[in-house]
Structures are given as structure tokens and as C-alpha cells.
Amino acid sequence: MSTSDRPPGAFVPPPVDYPFGPFVPRPENPVLRPGRHDWESSCVYNPAALSVDGRIALVYRAHADDIVSHLGLAWSDDGIAFETEPDPVMVPTEDYERFGCEDPRVVLVDGTYYLTYTGWDRHTARLCLATSTDLRRWEKHGPMFPGINTFAGVRETPGPEWSKGGVILPEPIDGQYLMWFGEGNIHLAVSDDLLHWKADPTPVLRPEPGTFMGDLVETGPQPVRTRTGHVLVMHNSAVVRPDGGVYYACGQVLLDPRRPNTVVAKLTEPWLEPSSYEDQHGLVDNVTFVEGLVFHRGTWFAYYGQSDTTIGVATFTPVES
Incomplete structure (x- = not known):
């Protein structure tokens, strides 16, 4: 794809190499x-991350003791110290x-933010879509894939449909x-307009028993292009332990x-896994769950949920060749 093929206003980070990292x-x-x-x-x-006017914006999941999640907005100049806005930007x-x-x-893409999120009714998880021009006022477009169950062949779900974790490549491929x-x-x-999507019922990636991808896989942050023109998709993977806990x-x-x-x-080994106290202790122990990726001032920042309780970041600064 040439530069002229890119949609105006789209954030196009510099190409990366595979494997991507190391992130620390x-x-x-x-x-x-x-x-x-x-x-x-x-x-x-579990925040998304963007570069906005020279600052990093996090759109993050948050809740009180009732575990009813809202989405908040936080800002940082250096990617480490954040200020949060007082009110959520999306509520149920x-x-x-x-x-x-x-x-x-x-x-x-082209001046519009496209946000995918999980709508949860404590029975079924549904991947939903919303759009905005300012990250604060969102128009909801509803569930994206009625009838799709991405756990099919992996384990049973409470209802006939289940979907999460939509990550969009902001550059179109062949239109x-x-x-x-x-x-x-x-x-x-795939989609022609970013609003209406058609899903392939055959999985691209499945769990692999006996590996760190043993019991489930789920998408991470937005995909990025590599120097070879390939697409890199970072993902989250879980193993269910004998005691019923997860990793x-x-x-x-x-x-x-x-x-x-x-x-x-x-990758046959994880690039990030629980290592700190916060990674190993929280609402759900032993979780590093990456959802945010942004290039800022020469460094890649990968933001992740730590045991569903706090937000951590791992960074990688490429060496210029």
C-alpha cells in the first residue's frame, strides 16, 4: 500500500519488525x-491507547465494587504519568x-474514532461498535455479530452467541x-465502510493445548504493519490451572x-506475562491483558491490565538503523 492509499486522518505508526520488541x-x-x-x-x-495531538490518550475500563464497567479517558505527555477526566465517556x-x-x-480513520467494546448483560458477551469525533461523545451502533459464538469448539457458553475483542487495521487492503x-x-x-462487518465463521487462530495458548486466545491492541508488509496481531492467551485459576x-x-x-x-513463548505483584494479585489473579499500543516520542508503549485491577505499561525503543 502506498502512502496515498491511506485514509486521511488515520494514525499510521512506523513499520515494525517481527518479532516485535522486546517490551520491558x-x-x-x-x-x-x-x-x-x-x-x-x-x-x-484493559485500556485502548492512541496518539492525539502529541499526547497519549487511554480509553480504559473501570468500575466500582458493583463490577458494572464504564469507559474512562486519561491523558499523558510522557506515557507514564496520567490525568483522568472526572466523568466516564461511555456508560451502559x-x-x-x-x-x-x-x-x-x-x-x-478519516477523522472518526471507531471503538469496539464488549456489551455485557451477565449472560452473553457481545462485541459492539461506537463512533466519535472527540473521544468523549459516542454514537452506539449496537452488537456487531448476532449469532456468532467465538468459543465454538473450545467450551460451552451460557447462550448461543459470544464475541469480544474487535481490532481493526486502519488501512484498507484492496478497498x-x-x-x-x-x-x-x-x-x-471484513467491511467496506467500517460500520457493517461480515465475519468468517472459520477461526484464524485457535487455542493450542500444552502451550501458553492452551485454553483460549483473544485479540490484543490494534494491528500494525511490518516492514515486510505483513500484519502483526498481538493477542492474549489463557491457561486454566488445575485449581481453577487462570494464567x-x-x-x-x-x-x-x-x-x-x-x-x-x-511466537511460541509469551512476550509479556505476569511477573510483578500487581500482575499476580487483583480481582482476577495472574493476568497481563494487553489492549493498548501506541508509538510516542520514538518509543512503543504497550498498555495492559494487571489482574483486572490496575494498568501497567511495557515499552520498547527501536534502535535506528
Whole structure:
């Protein structure tokens, strides 16, 4: 794709190499803790990250003791010290999300922010879409994939549908936008207009028993292009332990944009996994769950939820060649 093919206003980070990293957790972690406002008094985690006018913006999940998630907005000049806005930017308003708007991912295309999030009614998880021009006022477009169950063949879900984690490549390929989504398995979807999506029922990535991807895979932050023209998708993976607990670590897969449902390469070991106290203790222990990725002042920042309670960041500064 040439530069002229890119949609005006889209954030296009510099190309990366595969494997991507190494990313190192920052000693300042957590970079965001709960308790600043009543609606986020218990937990803040799983943020999307963007570069906006020279600053880093986090759209993050937060809740009080009731575990009804809202989405908040935080800002930083250096990627480490954040100021949060006092009010949430998205709250549950619809029946399908009455117990939470969860786990946002955001991309900017042609002046519009496209946010995917999980609508949760304590029975079914539904991947939903919203749009905005300022990150504060969102128009909700509803569930994206009625009838799709991305846990099919992995384990049973309470209802016949289940979907999460939509990550959109902001650059169209041959006139179509690509999105990978799913928890359990990861699937591909395509769109002409970023609002209406068609999902492929065959998974792109499945769990692999006996590995760190043993019991489920789920998308991470927005995809990025590599120097070779491939698409890098970072993902979250879980293993269920014998005691019933979970262990979440983060991986990477490489895809060919002309065959976006085909994995070309994948890491056999995680690039990020629980290591600190906050990673190992919280609402759900032993979780590093990456959802935010941004390039800022020559460094890549990967933001992740720490045990569903706080937000950490790992950084990687490429060496110029």
C-alpha cells in the first residue's frame, strides 16, 4: 500500500519488525490505579491507547465494587504519568450492556474514532461498535455479530452467541477494512465502510493445548504493519490451572494481508506475562491483558491490565538503523 492509499486522518505508526520488541515492563507500574472517582473506585484496566495531538490518550475500563464497567479517558505527555477526566465517556445505556461496557479498542480513520467494546448483560458477551469525533461523545451502533459464538469448539457458553475483542487495521487492503475479533478462537471480519462487518465463521487462530495458548486466545491492541508488509496481531492467551485459576500471557502472530485468515508465523513463548505483584494479585489473579499500543516520542508503549485491577505499561525503543 502506498502512502496515498491511506485514509486521511488515520494514525499510521512506523513499520515494525517481527518479532516485535522486546517490551520491558516499566518500574513506575502501575501507571493508573483505581480510586480517583466513585465510578472507578475499585478497578481500572484493559485500556485502548492512541496518539492525539502529541499526547497519549487511554480509553480504559473501570468500575466500582458493583463490577458494572464504564469507559474512562486519561491523558499523558510522557506515557507514564496520567490525568483522568472526572466523568466516564461511555456508560451502559442499552439492555445488551446493562452490566457493563468493557474492554475497548479504538482506531482513528478519516477523522472518526471507531471503538469496539464488549456489551455485557451477565449472560452473553457481545462485541459492539461506537463512533466519535472527540473521544468523549459516542454514537452506539449496537452488537456487531448476532449469532456468532467465538468459543465454538473450545467450551460451552451460557447462550448461543459470544464475541469480544474487535481490532481493526486502519488501512484498507484492496478497498476493504480488516478486523480480527474473538475470545476462545480469533476470527476475521471484513467491511467496506467500517460500520457493517461480515465475519468468517472459520477461526484464524485457535487455542493450542500444552502451550501458553492452551485454553483460549483473544485479540490484543490494534494491528500494525511490518516492514515486510505483513500484519502483526498481538493477542492474549489463557491457561486454566488445575485449581481453577487462570494464567494470562501475551503472544504475537503474523498474517499476510492478502490472505488475512492465514497465520504466517507465531511466537511460541509469551512476550509479556505476569511477573510483578500487581500482575499476580487483583480481582482476577495472574493476568497481563494487553489492549493498548501506541508509538510516542520514538518509543512503543504497550498498555495492559494487571489482574483486572490496575494498568501497567511495557515499552520498547527501536534502535535506528
